[in-house]
Amino acid sequence: xxxxxxxxxxxIADMVAARxxxxxxxxxxxxxxxxxxGQPGPSAELLTELSAPVRDQLLAQIVDSSLAxxxxxRDGRLTTRDAPTSTTLAAMDHRxxxxxxxxxxxxxxxxxxxxxxxxxxxxxxxGVDHFLECFQDFTCANAPIVHPVTGRVExxxxxxxxxxxxxxxxxxxxxxxxxQIGELLLERATPDERFLLEHFLRLRKSxxxxxxxxxxxxxxxxxxxxxxxxxxDHVELWGRVESxxxxxxxxxxxxxxxxxxxLTLRCLPxxxxxxxxxxxxxxxxERPSTDRGRRHRSREQLGDLVGTSRPWQAxxxxxxxxxxxxxxxxxxxxxxxxxxxxxxxxxxxxxRSTTRVVDSAELLVDGPSRWLRxxxxxxxxxxxxxxxxxxxxxxxxxxxxxxxxxxDPVTRFMATTQTTTGDGPGLSRLLQALDVLRVEIPPLRDRxxxxxxxxxxxxxxxxxxxxxxxxxxxxxxxxxxxxAAELAQAVRxxxxxxxxGPMMVQHVPRRFRGSNGRAPLHGLRQQEAQAILHAxxxxxxxxxxxxxxxxxxxTLYRRIDAYGLDLDD
Numbered sequence: 001x002x003x004x005x006x007x008x009x010x011x012i013a014d015m016v017a018a019r020x021x022x023x024x025x026x027x028x029x030x031x032x033x034x035x036x037x038g039q040p041g042p043s044a045e046l047l048t049e050l051s052a053p054v055r056d057q058l059l060a061q062i063v064d065s066s067l068a069x070x071x072x073x074r075d076g077r078l079t080t081r082d083a084p085t086s087t088t089l090a091a092m093d094h095r096x097x098x099x100x101x102x103x104x105x106x107x108x109x110x111x112x113x114x115x116x117x118x119x120x121x122x123x124x125x126x127g128v129d130h131f132l133e134c135f136q137d138f139t140c141a142n143a144p145i146v147h148p149v150t151g152r153v154e155x156x157x158x159x160x161x162x163x164x165x166x167x168x169x170x171x172x173x174x175x176x177x178x179x180q181i182g183e184l185l186l187e188r189a190t191p192d193e194r195f196l197l198e199h200f201l202r203l204r205k206s207x208x209x210x211x212x213x214x215x216x217x218x219x220x221x222x223x224x225x226x227x228x229x230x231x232x233d234h235v236e237l238w239g240r241v242e243s244x245x246x247x248x249x250x251x252x253x254x255x256x257x258x259x260x261x262x263l264t265l266r267c268l269p270x271x272x273x274x275x276x277x278x279x280x281x282x283x284x285x286e287r288p289s290t291d292r293g294r295r296h297r298s299r300e301q302l303g304d305l306v307g308t309s310r311p312w313q314a315x316x317x318x319x320x321x322x323x324x325x326x327x328x329x330x331x332x333x334x335x336x337x338x339x340x341x342x343x344x345x346x347x348x349x350x351x352r353s354t355t356r357v358v359d360s361a362e363l364l365v366d367g368p369s370r371w372l373r374x375x376x377x378x379x380x381x382x383x384x385x386x387x388x389x390x391x392x393x394x395x396x397x398x399x400x401x402x403x404x405x406x407x408d409p410v411t412r413f414m415a416t417t418q419t420t421t422g423d424g425p426g427l428s429r430l431l432q433a434l435d436v437l438r439v440e441i442p443p444l445r446d447r448x449x450x451x452x453x454x455x456x457x458x459x460x461x462x463x464x465x466x467x468x469x470x471x472x473x474x475x476x477x478x479x480x481x482x483x484a485a486e487l488a489q490a491v492r493x494x495x496x497x498x499x500x501g502p503m504m505v506q507h508v509p510r511r512f513r514g515s516n517g518r519a520p521l522h523g524l525r526q527q528e529a530q531a532i533l534h535a536x537x538x539x540x541x542x543x544x545x546x547x548x549x550x551x552x553x554x555t556l557y558r559r560i561d562a563y564g565l566d567l568d569d
Contacts, residue, residue, distance in 0.1 A: 013436040014119050015110065015129055017327060020409035021118070022109030022131040032134045034096035035107045037077045044073040047145070047154055047181070048080050050188070054180045055082055058173070068092060068160045069177075070142075072113045074153055076104030092160070095134050108132050112140025116156045120144050122178075124171045127163040139163050141170035143178035148186040149193045151220050157181060193218050196278045199270050203280055213270065214241055215278035228263060228283045229255075241279045245269035248276065303345040305338065306457040307450040311442040315342065318439045323349035328405065328434045329414040333441030336485030339416035340388055342439060347384045352412060360389040368397045376404060379411035390430060391417040399426030405433050444480040444487065445530065451476045454484060458491040459503065470505045474513045479533060529563045532556070 040048070048071065055069050059082055068083035078099050083089050092098065105114035109131025116123040122143040130136050142158030158174040161167075189197070192215055200213040200220040210228060212221035216238060221230060229237065232255070244251035245267050255263040264284040269276045302316045322329050323346045331339045331346075347355035356378035363371045378385045393401065405413050415434050422428035444451070452472045459467045471494065480486050490512050497507040505513060535545040546556040 011124070012432055013327070014115065014121065014123060015125075016406060016409075016433060016436060018105065018110040018115045018118065019131070019406070020326075021105055023409035025106050025109065027107075027109045027131060029109070029131055029133050031108075031132060032095075035102045036096075036100050037075065037102045039100055040073055040077060040079040044077075044079045044155065047071070047073075050184050051080075051157070051177075051181045054177060054184070055080070058177065059084060066161050066165045069157070070097070070113070070140075070160055071145075071155060071157045072103060072117075072142075073155045074117065076102050076107070076114050076117055076156075078103060078113075079155065088161075091137075091162070095138075097160070108135070111135060112142035112158055112160070113156050116142040116144050116158070117153060120146075120153055122171055122175050124174075126166055137163055139166040139170065141174045143171075143174040145178050145181050145185075148182050149189050149197045149220060150218060151226070154185070192216075192272075192277050195272055196220060196270065199278075199280060210283035212281040212283070213278055214238055214281060218278070221281075225281070225283050229265075229281075241265070241267050241281070242276070245276060245279050302342065303348060305341055305345060306453045307447060308453065309447040309449040311447045312450055315439060315441055319346050320349070322346050322437045322439055325437060326350070326352075326412055327436040328412070329437040329439065330420060330431065330434050331414065331416045331439050331441065332418070332420055333416075334418060334443050334483055336483030337441040337443055338484050339441055340386070342441060343386045343414050343416055346414065346439070347386060350384060350412070352384045355384045355386060357386045357388065360387065360392045363393065363397060368394070368400070372397065372400050372404065375401060379404070379408055379413070384412040384414060387413065387415040389417070390415040390434070391419050391422070391427065393427065393430070395422075395424030395426040397426070398422065398424070398430040402426065402430035402433050405430070444483040445533075448476065451480075451487065454487055455491055458488045459495065462492065462495045464495065464503060468502060468504055471503055471508060474505055474508055478512050528559070532559055532563070 051071065055071075058069055063084050065084060066088055068081055068088050070078060070082075071080040073079050078097065078101055081089070081092060081097065081099065083092070097103075102108065103111050103113035105111070105118050108114065110125060111130055111132070112123055112125045115125060122141070124139065124141040126139045127136050130138070130140075138160055139162070140158060140160050142156045144153045145155045145157055146152070147154050157177045159170050161170070186194075196213040196215050196218050197220060200211070203213070204211050204222055209222055210224040212219060212225040212229065214220075214237065217234075219230070219234060219237075240253050240255075244253050248269050248271065250266070250268045253265050253267060255265065266282040266284060268280040270278045270280060302319050305316075307313070307316075319342055329343070329346065331343045333339045344355065344357075358371075358375050358378055362374070366374065375385065375387065387401070390398070390401070413434060417431065420431055420435055420438070422431050444454075455467055455472050455475055475487065475490060478487075478490075482489075490509060493509050494503050494507040498504065531549065532545070535548045536542070539545045539548055542556060543553055546553045549556065551559075
């Protein structure tokens with residue numbers, strides 16, 4: 001199977017995550033004792049034999065070079081090593097880089113073989129990026145060997161050379177070797193295996209779908225399906241599926257799971273020559289609903305944060321996923337959108353015991369050295385650290401913070417920012433180190449359906465049980481350049497003016513009630529209004545805005561008046 005290209009961002013994220021894993025394994029960087037796992041097993045020997053022509057072809061092309069070609073099995077144990085010179089082999093011997101020795105991350109930390117197996121992606125590890133000091137004289141570029149039928153990683157193949165001989169084609173060479181070996185594995189596939197693979201490729205519209213095909217000896221699955229059924233006993237699973245589809249008709253089967261919702265497998269028989277050769281499986285994980293009349297799934301929530309619009313629900317889904325993944329995170333959005341509230345909610349949902357907060361604004365009081373020391377003090381043990389407004393840090397301080405984050409594989413760092421790109425090298429490096437996971441929060445103008453709920457929520461925090469409908473109508477008309485924070489301030493001002501009486505329209509600050517009496521916009525009218533506001537913001541004059549929109553100036557003014565658009569702010 002072809003490997004997806006590894007981007008620079010993905011490669012950096014993989015290295016940061018690998019460094020974290022290495023520290024959690026409790027490894028000593030100065031260790032030189034590499035575990036020996038014994039000789040490779042029969043499956044690895046078969047792969048070695050199968051790949052011999054590919055390796056021999058490469059060795060013929062690198063005569064007199066310092067390169068070595070290495071392979072491992074799926075456990076990270078070296079199964080072959082070939083080099084054109086004895087000098088290279090002697091250097092590898094000195095570091096126990098020989099057949100039978102383990103390069104699994106759990107044994108030796110970050111390295112080309114082990115990290116490629118962990119990520120299932122091509123990986124290049126250069127010099128000091130190795131966790132063990134004894135490997136830091138080498139560059140290792142490796143790619144996983146993925147079986148083209150089963151999708152299982154059978155091992156890795158790659159090239160090793162001294163750091164001084166590192167070149168841009170090392171990773172490309174490793175990927176080509178893995179691809180060639182994958183083609184050889186496909187040639188050995190049986191007709192039934194090829195049949196199941198063809199159906200799998202036809203059914204898989206997206207790798208996010210939980211789809212699989214199964215036969216007597218084969219299970220081919222997308223990553224979501226692999227996570228759900230990959231660990232089940234194959235013989236037992238195939239027995240259940242075969243019994244369900246034996247008559248040639250589709251059927252559902254249910255699998256119980258301890259302490260989890262039951263799995264429903266929707267099975268479609270795959271026929272060849274009139275016989276059932278396998279089945280296509282769609283894994284359904286929803287818990288059965290007790291309300292058969294319910295037509296819509298309930299919307300997901302993020303703590304006590306409010307919103308039901310589609311843009312907000314996308315934020316909730318991303319945040320809930322980020323809470324389960326122990327990786328650096330950027331929460332991105334305009335000022336006032338609730339970036340910190342989202343980051344704080346993720347911290348509460350994450351399995352870590354404590355969340356600490358450091359604000360970039362405190363740098364003005366503390367000074368750079370003391371501020372960085374505060375971050376270092378906060379990042380202790382199993383804590384999460386939220387750094388607010390990292391994009392406002394001076395470049396030299398950002399560089400120091402990036403060094404601290406990259407060097408701390410235990411603490412989980414989260415940060416809020418308006419941008420994901422930095423003006424200077426320090427800020428760029430910092431944002432890149434944090435941008436492993438990202439949650440992007442839309443401005444309030446893009447989720448106007450949530451304004452009514454937000455008004456009720458902010459009023460409730462002030463002790464008000466309800467808000468007059470006209471108040472919500474007026475507040476729904478405003479553009480809210482300050483986003484949810486500005487809306488909260490408007491509700492607070494109206495509440496203070498109303499005192500103990502009902503909150504009415506006249507209590508809303510004057511700057512927010514220029515559109516009193518107009519109904520809130522929805523659907524196409526709202527979209528057109530937003531397009532007009534965007535055109536006006538993007539141009540210097542109303543004439544230019546009208547030209548951009550493809551309408552006359554007179555029509556533009558009529559639309560502004562009809563929609564009650566507030567252009568003062």
